[in-house]
Every structure is written in C-alpha cells, then in structure tokens.
Amino acid sequence: MSQLIVRGVPVPSFGYGTAWKEERTQELTALALRAGFRAVDTANQRRHYVEAGVGAALGEVLASGAVRRDELFLQTKFTYPRGQDHRLPYDRSAPVGRQVEQSFASSLEHLGTTAIDSYVLHGPTNAHGLTPTDVEVWRAMEAIQASGRARLLGVSNVALDQLRDLVEMAAVPPAVVQNRCYASDGWDREVRAFCREHGILYQGFSLLTANRSELARPAIDAIMQRTGRTRAQLVFRFALQVGMMPLTGTSSLDHMREDLAALDFELAPPDVEAIETIGESA
Numbered sequence: 001m002s003q004l005i006v007r008g009v010p011v012p013s014f015g016y017g018t019a020w021k022e023e024r025t026q027e028l029t030a031l032a033l034r035a036g037f038r039a040v041d042t043a044n045q046r047r048h049y050v051e052a053g054v055g056a057a058l059g060e061v062l063a064s065g066a067v068r069r070d071e072l073f074l075q076t077k078f079t080y081p082r083g084q085d086h087r088l089p090y091d092r093s094a095p096v097g098r099q100v101e102q103s104f105a106s107s108l109e110h111l112g113t114t115a116i117d118s119y120v121l122h123g124p125t126n127a128h129g130l131t132p133t134d135v136e137v138w139r140a141m142e143a144i145q146a147s148g149r150a151r152l153l154g155v156s157n158v159a160l161d162q163l164r165d166l167v168e169m170a171a172v173p174p175a176v177v178q179n180r181c182y183a184s185d186g187w188d189r190e191v192r193a194f195c196r197e198h199g200i201l202y203q204g205f206s207l208l209t210a211n212r213s214e215l216a217r218p219a220i221d222a223i224m225q226r227t228g229r230t231r232a233q234l235v236f237r238f239a240l241q242v243g244m245m246p247l248t249g250t251s252s253l254d255h256m257r258e259d260l261a262a263l264d265f266e267l268a269p270p271d272v273e274a275i276e277t278i279g280e281s282a
Helices: 022-035 051-064 096-111 132-146 160-169 189-197 209-215 218-227 231-241 253-264 269-276
Strands: 003-006 009-012 015-017 039-041 073-078 116-121 150-156 176-180 201-205 244-248
Touching (some): 009 073, 015 022, 022 253, 096 116, 096 132, 116 176, 150 160, 209 231, 231 244, 231 253
Parallel strands (some): 015 039, 039 073, 073 116, 116 150
16 A cells, blocks of 8 residues: 655555444454555544454454554544543543543553554544643643654644644644545645645545535536546545545445555546535535
8 A cells, every 4th residue: 555654654545444333343444454454543432433343453463464563554542531431441530641641551452552653632622722621631642752652643623723723832743633524615625735734644534424415416427437436436536636644434345445446546637626626516
C-alpha cells in the first residue's frame, strides 16, 4: 500500500475503522489486515469500539507472520466520559490528566504494543472553542508523546476554530485530524485547507454513509459508467486525490478488496471537481 509521510512518520494512505463491530471486531480487523489494510483506527471507548478485539486481531495476524508490526499504523483515542458508557477505561474521579494516562495504558494493554503510532483526542469538550480541560488533556497527550509511547498526536470531531486554537496553544501541534466528512459542506473544505497549510493529515470517515443522497445523483452514475468503478471506489479515489486519508469500516471481504482497488486508478480532474462539488447541486 502506498504511504504518506507525516512529521517523519510513514502512514498508509487508506485506513480501516473498527467502530460498531462488537463481537465481530477481532474477526473483521484480522480480515482487513489480511486483505491489505495496514492502518487501523480504534478508540478506548467501549460504547462504540472493542479495542481489545482489535488487539486480539493484531496478535493473531502478527503471530501468523502475515504482517510485521513495523508495517502497521495503529491509531487509538482518548474519549471523555460524555462519549463513554459505564465501562470507563479510567477512574472518573481522577484528574483529567491522570485519566488520559490511565486510558493510554489500557490501550497499550488492549493492543498488545508498547507504542501507538497516532494518539487522538476523540473530540473537544464543546462544539466550539477549547476549554481548560481540553488544554489539560492535550498537555497530558504531549507528555505521552514526549515519553516515546505515541509517535503522532491528533484530534477528531473538531471545528475549524478549535483546530486554530489548538495549533496556537500546543507545544506539539496536531499531526492528524479525523472528521466526519459531508459533501454538503464541501467535504469539510475549510478544515482540509487548514490542515494542508499546516502539514496536518486529514482523515475522513463516513464518506459513504454520511452522503448517501449526494452519491446517488446522476453525475456520480455517469462517472461510474464511464470508469467502470463502483460508487465507493469513486469516493475513496476522490478522497485520495484531494489529499485526504479515507477510512472504511466495511464488514465485507469483497468490499474491502474493492475499496483497496481505489489505490490502483486515477480520476480525471473534471471528475474530481464533479465529486468535490456534488453537494452544491440540487
């Protein structure tokens, strides 16, 4: 798989997301790795992820010799209590910096590794602006990065104003942004532009599920017919060509293979433009 270089760290250009897999997490993560994915995204948030299942899959595939650890890009997240259920990976009564450390230590144990390639704040406290708690969490993440246990830091579910503030206050600025990506919002155009300007890797998720109506439009059908590619392949190829790292969470081996085939062709500039602006048409 082709790779990007982010702050000196190699990052596969396409990622597999492990949310909402529950008891199938180990099976599907192992399937994705065997299909060719080398970047895996998870979170220490039992409400939506089974991080230990991801770790079990990693152990299985690494033990088989099919993949080496140095070929993999592992990304996980710290999630505030409001995003969790009762199965917290930290002491709710502890200071938030300590919660970050507890959650991170739990992630290392779940994933069976001594270092995480990308550690992500799973969304700031509020929809806009940064709170003192966000700053404290980021400082704790910076300490983890300084210890050598996390290679990159990032933030997800972030608005442009928050990202600007974070870059300004951080001693270690974010290297990764992961957002849900809506065609109706120009595929998060303003945040992507800021990321490009500041050397931040933009990861897009829900590229298909958040844009069903836009992707059903005749303009997309026409590109499919002309290129012989699937709807998903067009969206993932578009994402790659505009500098985005797409994430897929498919549970189908056939779709995993089809999605990865987006790495093997290019869209013509007019087709990229058509998809970029598909949310602007009625």
